[in-house]
Amino acid sequence: MTMQPAGGALLSETRPPKRSGEPAADDRFLRLSEREEGEGPARLYPLASPTWPSKALRGLLGLLAPARSACGLCGRGFAPSRTSLAGLPEELPRSWSDSVCGSCRSSIPWILRIQCQVCGRPDSCGDCCRRTSAGFIRSRSAVRYTLEMRQLLARYKYRGEEALQPWLADMLLPAYAALAAELRLADRLTGRLSDRLDPDARKGKEPFDLVTSVPVSRQRLAERGFNQAERLAASLAVRAGLTARPLLERKEERGKMSAKTRRERLIAAEGLFEAAPEAAGILRLLAARDPERRRPLRLLVVDDIYTTGGTMDHCALALQRCSPVPIDLYGLTWARA
Numbered sequence: 001m002t003m004q005p006a007g008g009a010l011l012s013e014t015r016p017p018k019r020s021g022e023p024a025a026d027d028r029f030l031r032l033s034e035r036e037e038g039e040g041p042a043r044l045y046p047l048a049s050p051t052w053p054s055k056a057l058r059g060l061l062g063l064l065a066p067a068r069s070a071c072g073l074c075g076r077g078f079a080p081s082r083t084s085l086a087g088l089p090e091e092l093p094r095s096w097s098d099s100v101c102g103s104c105r106s107s108i109p110w111i112l113r114i115q116c117q118v119c120g121r122p123d124s125c126g127d128c129c130r131r132t133s134a135g136f137i138r139s140r141s142a143v144r145y146t147l148e149m150r151q152l153l154a155r156y157k158y159r160g161e162e163a164l165q166p167w168l169a170d171m172l173l174p175a176y177a178a179l180a181a182e183l184r185l186a187d188r189l190t191g192r193l194s195d196r197l198d199p200d201a202r203k204g205k206e207p208f209d210l211v212t213s214v215p216v217s218r219q220r221l222a223e224r225g226f227n228q229a230e231r232l233a234a235s236l237a238v239r240a241g242l243t244a245r246p247l248l249e250r251k252e253e254r255g256k257m258s259a260k261t262r263r264e265r266l267i268a269a270e271g272l273f274e275a276a277p278e279a280a281g282i283l284r285l286l287a288a289r290d291p292e293r294r295r296p297l298r299l300l301v302v303d304d305i306y307t308t309g310g311t312m313d314h315c316a317l318a319l320q321r322c323s324p325v326p327i328d329l330y331g332l333t334w335a336r337a
């Protein structure tokens with residue numbers, strides 16, 4: 001997979017200036033250090049005022065001690081090991097080695113092996129055989145939706161901790177890389193993209209033509225100020241050298257999806273999504289850009305959570321209905337509930 005700078009993406013993302021130096025986290029770390037030095041239990045003997053040798057010794061110890069940085073996910077200070085990406089999927093950027101603490105790393109339940117080829121579930125899946133509409137072809141998710149992941153997403157989505165955004169976007173990379181590899185393999189097997197036949201394969205081009213996202217309703221957008229799925233899609237596009245465009249709209253919904261049963265969710269998702277007025281034009285232009293393409297346009301729909309697959313399916317169906325050219329739809333979500 002090629003990691004490119006902002007080149008291809010139409011939506012820009014804002015990263016904090018320096019991840020490990022994120023101000024809020026640094027402040028927290030400073031407060032911790034101050035407390036360690038000044039607010040500990042009352043001492044029996046007064047401390048001697050620092051003299052020259054002890055200052056020098058401290059300086060020397062400071063040089064020998066590993067530098068501390070603030071964890072990008074939890075904000076706590078930790079001593080990073082610059083070389084270690086142990087326990088992390090290899091697709092993550094190297095910055096994870098010195099910017100995410102050991103405890104956060106070990107709490108991430110990566111989905112590295114799947115059992116259901118349709119929805120990417122890591123356990124046996126009864127849902128996909130019951131699927132009646134076939135909007136998307138396959139969907140993959142980065143992590144299981146455990147309590148820790150629920151809390152992490154809530155900090156970003158509901159409590160406005162926007163500094164988490166680049167880390168959450170990075171977390172999509174292993175699942176994206178696995179899906180892209182599946183498609184490359186399938187293309188090679190069907191001979192569509194054999195090096196001899198198609199110049200795309202020689203260029204190592206990504207197997208998707210466009211990234212889009214599951215929309216939120218206007219009401220949610222006003223409450224939250226941003227659409228988390230759209231931001232994740234834009235950041236993923238930057239990382240993978242693809243282009244991201246919102247293509248869908250969502251009607252106002254009655255009640256929160258999270259409060260509904262499986263059946264209620266599936267019914268509620270029906271008719272909830274429609275293509276944005278400009279979607280058909282964008283897809284037509286995209287298809288016209290490469291008349292030599294031997295397959296339907298491939299779109300990747302990004303969302304934060306996959307629960308029943310109803311949302312993903314109805315987004316895909318809305319795009320199928322509007323598209324003037326053949327399209328294949330795939331899903332990628334941050335978590336699999």
Ligand SMILES: [Zn+2]
Nearest residue numbers: 071074101104
């Ligand atoms: Zn941490």
Ligand SMILES: [Zn+2]
Nearest residue numbers: 116119125128
């Ligand atoms: Zn499934």
